Amino acid sequence: MKITHVEVHRIDVPAASPPFRWRDGLSGSAPVGDGAVLHIGTDEGAEGVSVFARPGAYSTLRDLVDRVFRAELVGADPFQREWLWHRVWELDRIHELPLPTLGLIDIALWDLAGRYHGEPVWRLLGGFREAIPAYASTSTFSSVAEFLDVADQCLALGYRGIKLHAWGDARRDAELCLALRDHVGPDVPLMYDGSAGFDLPDAIRLGRALSEADYLWYEEPIREFSISAYQRLAEAVDVPLLVAETSDGAHMNAADFIRAGAATFGVRAGTTLRGGITGAMRTAHLADAFRLRAEVHGSDIPNHHLCMAISNTTYYESLVTSVNVVRERHVDDQGLVHAPAGPGIALPLDFGYGNELLPFVEQPR
Incomplete structure (x- = not known):
């Protein structure tokens, strides 16, 4: 099995209702914002996704995929998660990847493996x-x-x-x-x-x-x-x-x-x-x-x-x-x-998240 495509889909992250705040000096909950889904697919139809929902997520992740990640992933074996995890750390040495992006590929590959084997991660x-x-x-x-x-x-x-x-x-x-x-x-x-x-x-x-x-x-x-x-x-x-x-x-x-x-x-x-x-x-x-x-x-x-x-x-x-x-x-x-x-992590694959996205998104703090 080989990875054949790596895509980034923009999603709207719904605002928390009611809005909330953190300690003095930190921002609180964000309004409806820019989020992204990383989607990894293979030549055998197996696929996996992960969600990135920090501020500026879509533009950040799209740039990283186009400039860095896609070339590393296409043609790779999606079950070689250890190898690909180490490759992300190698890439970080030069590209100084934002901390929340270091695990997005790994999460999507675990999701893919769980879906393929019919088991929760x-x-x-x-x-x-x-x-x-x-x-x-x-x-x-x-x-x-x-x-x-x-x-x-x-x-x-x-x-x-x-x-x-x-x-x-x-x-x-x-x-x-x-x-x-x-x-x-x-x-x-x-x-x-x-x-x-x-x-x-x-x-x-x-x-x-x-x-x-x-x-x-x-x-x-x-x-x-x-x-x-x-x-x-x-x-x-x-x-x-x-x-x-x-x-x-x-x-x-x-x-x-x-x-x-x-x-x-x-x-x-x-x-x-x-x-x-x-x-x-x-x-x-x-x-x-x-x-x-x-x-x-x-x-x-x-x-x-x-x-x-x-x-x-x-x-x-x-x-x-x-x-x-x-x-x-x-x-x-x-x-x-x-x-x-x-099976997998059970993130939706159709990107029609709406308010159902909130359980899949961690709030920065």
Whole structure:
């Protein structure tokens, strides 16, 4: 079997309704925007797709396919995913590919393989579980009272834990984190994501409040360029750190965080920022060798498959962006997400997405 065509299709990414925001300094949800589907086909009719929905996705991906990817892919064996994954990294050396594009070919090839074999991708990856608990991962709300009300709704709907994306103010965020612990009691798992909003002194200040409130993990308080800053943070706070979400280098970069003692809870794994499914699985196996967690980042469909394949992940991340909480369609009333049943990754092939695209798209943050 050989790859015969590589196409990019433009799609409209529907806006979140209602719109939402992240911490101060970051943009919120985008209006209806420009997205792209990467479509890989073969001489035997097997095909696979992946979705790219960041701002400017279509023009970025069309340029990369026309200028770089198509020449590499046409004529290649679509089942040689390892070879093609390494080729993308070789190409990155010269072209400095945008981080979310590093895994798009890999995701489409895994989708193709699953469709060809009539199996969901999580089973091709080995299959570890058929259900996983979901936590509610909030966007940023206006007040402590709103956060507490959202938390009550999430727990009533069955969510097994709550992760905060707050305002990016160390003092104010610490007060929120302590208030939420007091509100929900000692037994609800709580997490905090700083979306890289702090320097080291403020990250330490906030981390000590999270330690006091017994948060399960402390995620990305500092931009992930300085591993030494994370090493010092790990030495200064007791709350476990979940690291290496947005840093380049997939498992290679995660290894340096682990070696430095900065990954005291674990590292992030996910298809969007860790080099697709292959990169995420490498990251998970690396972390497992050190008896650390590899928490899957994002609630899109490829990451749904990852959650079922990785032994050392704890939860499915389910985004909650409204003060009127509606449980994500994949989460049942017991707070569980069940394994996909369809072949491949089960992304639509006809590109008639409309509002049905939203479950397949991870929101940047």
